[in-house]
Amino acid sequence: MTRLSPAAPPSTVTDEATGSAAGPRRRVLWLACGAHALHDGYTDMIYALLPVWQADFGLNFGALAVLRGLYAGAMATLQLPAGRLARALGTRATLALGTLLAALGYAAAGMSGTLFGLCVALALSGAGSSTQHPLASGAVSRAYGSDARGPLSIYNFAGDLGKSALPAAISVMITIMPWRHALWAMSGLGVLVAAVIALFLPSPALAPRAQPRASHRAAGSARAGFWLLFAIGVLDTAVRMGLLTFLPFLLKAKGISQPMMGTAFALVFMGGAAGKFLCGWLGARLGVCGTVFATEGGTAALIVALIALPLAPALAVLPVLGMMLNGTSSVLYGTVPELTPLENTERAFALFYTGTIASGALSPVAYGVLGDRIGAQGATIATAATALAIVPLVVALRPRLPGAPKRRS
Template sequence: MLREPRLSVSSNTSLRVAAAWRVLRFSQSMRLFSFSSPTAAAPDGADQAASVPRTRVLWLSCMAHALHDGYTDMIYALLPVWQADFGLNYAALAILRGIYAGTMAMLQLPAGRVARTLGTRTTLAVGTCLAALGYAVAGMSGTLLGLCVALAISGSGSSTQHPLASGAVSRAYGRNARGPLSVYNFSGDLGKSALPAAISILITVMPWRHALWAMSIIGILVAAVIALFLPSVPRTALSTEGASTHSSNGSRSGFPLLLTIGVLDTAVRMGLLTFLPFLLKAKGISPPMMGTALALVFIGGAAGKFVCGWLGARVGVIGTVLATEGGTAALILAVIWLPLALAMIVLPLLGAMLNGTSSVLYGTVPELTPVERTERAFALFYTGTIASGALSPVVYGLLGDRIGVHGATIATAITALAIFPLALALRPHLRAK
């Protein structure tokens, strides 16, 4: 602690020196409370990226997440339009959805390797631009083959978002990244709510091809913002203390079970969302209300991530998974048999159950993985769940062609119940924590 010097000079000089001394002491005091200070943010050296404008990293990553997730789920609102325009059956529609999700899943690990060469900002900006251009090409395609190529282009661009944006947030916040990552995850649900609703409205006032061109312009603008304003985040390691603590708590033995649960949970969600527009269409829903219905599901899903995160901390991971999967199965059956008005009422709760499990599983990945493999574990978890999202609609689509929409939708409810024994098998691995 510095002591204020005693000065025996003129009165004016003393006043100026005293004022300067007070400013110096005030700045030293404020440094203790600075959120971006290395001392405050990482007292043990865990956050070496404290000088990075972390808020800008977070919000630009959230913007990218909202756009790419919105692009991914915008396909659901377009499936009935493409069915009418190209004369497709359910299996072909599921293949269209699978092309986008499949390319996105397969290219996530390569996207990380490209980012180590070109940098996160450049790779993410180029990927966002590709995702937008893919939808522009889809708007120009006159054949089913052209539409498939366009969706593959857009899916390859979206493969950059999850690993790079979440990695940027993690590196920017270091050991304090859990809260910012929850905000990042929530932003994806905002995009899932906004973009499918927007495209549903646009295709009622203009041809669907023009609507896709309009949506692609939004993606080009977001890519430009990322290229211009996303800060460069250095790749820093966790502190030795944090690493040893994480490693001692980690257990790889439960990770395959967790991944399997995530794969099946994604299969339930994607299978249901593939058939939901057709279930509602059979109940007499109008095209503008279709976008509203999907928005209700996705808004409920966003709320479910928060609620299930709170519930998981109090009830536990296994109790929350059992509750959400059981609720999902019950609500799927309710949507099948209820009239349209009542089905619309339960859609937000169904969305909460559908997405709630994924938030609990995602937060459990670090607990079951040694710290030196956490990033790779997240990449594997994302790849597995997204691959499930690509393949499961094809399987359910083929099933729908054989036994009908209602039968295939009931199969998704049965899949949700199949998670119960896996969750119970995972319990011993979590008790050790």
């Protein structure tokens, strides 16, 4: 098992260095945001392409699920190796090479004439995308030190922009050109982003200096705190993905039309993007525990309201529900570096993202099996119960956070 020794939140650089570091720090943030938008856009672009591939290759729904699973599986399982590779090659080189591989994977998908070739190409692209989450978030954390919570929420928000922009762009492109040409154009965008990262991403040496080694007792407390945070992240992702699985069935039972179904999901996703942006900053002001209490409690209450309300009021609560669903993630990601020393930042992010991505893949299956037994409404209530199950974990996490008051012996 990977051991994560603790450190106090990294101190900021001295006043004299702050001004000179501000420009490179911003460059780290914006390049990390660009990488996040591209890679998350690449991940969700597959959804827009599945109907095209179904027609071209004569695939059934099971085969389409395998295509999506190959990309997501490669991305999830290779994040820890990506962190180890970065220790040998450096963050900038590894992130640039990963971005290039993700782009070339889509170029190969555009050249594939067989289903096997398409599978290999998507696995290669997913492998390239495995570098983005641990390395880009780690770079932001190193650059901003104890002030990283707000920048990490911006980084998190950028991923949602990519999820919105690239699938929409590829959907338009495949109406005016062959899908293979559209993939080559998207691949060219990835090659450009890889080149920009290779040329302009500042060195991690800009990070604040490391802290003195903590005591053994503090080490154990921080390790326990990280794994509590990990469990909260896994359950939070399960709530989000489980609810989204059953949302169309709930709305259909209320009489929603098919065109309005797309609008309903857009309301959820717009609220989610706003939640990622706002809750990271809120966490810096209200504290991690207070913010997570609010978002998870609000999520559970709004899920119950969604089930009980008629269609029009249910649609009205969707943006707020989206904000609560997605807002927690920014708070959690911003807390990862607070429970981790600088030298283990990328590894900690890799572990955390591996857990949440795996939860995103497996939780819809688990809730789906439950839904087959107790119905969509019952399974949706189970997602609300899962959100409430996070509360005692947050209570256990509170004394393990940096700055928490110590209990008297």
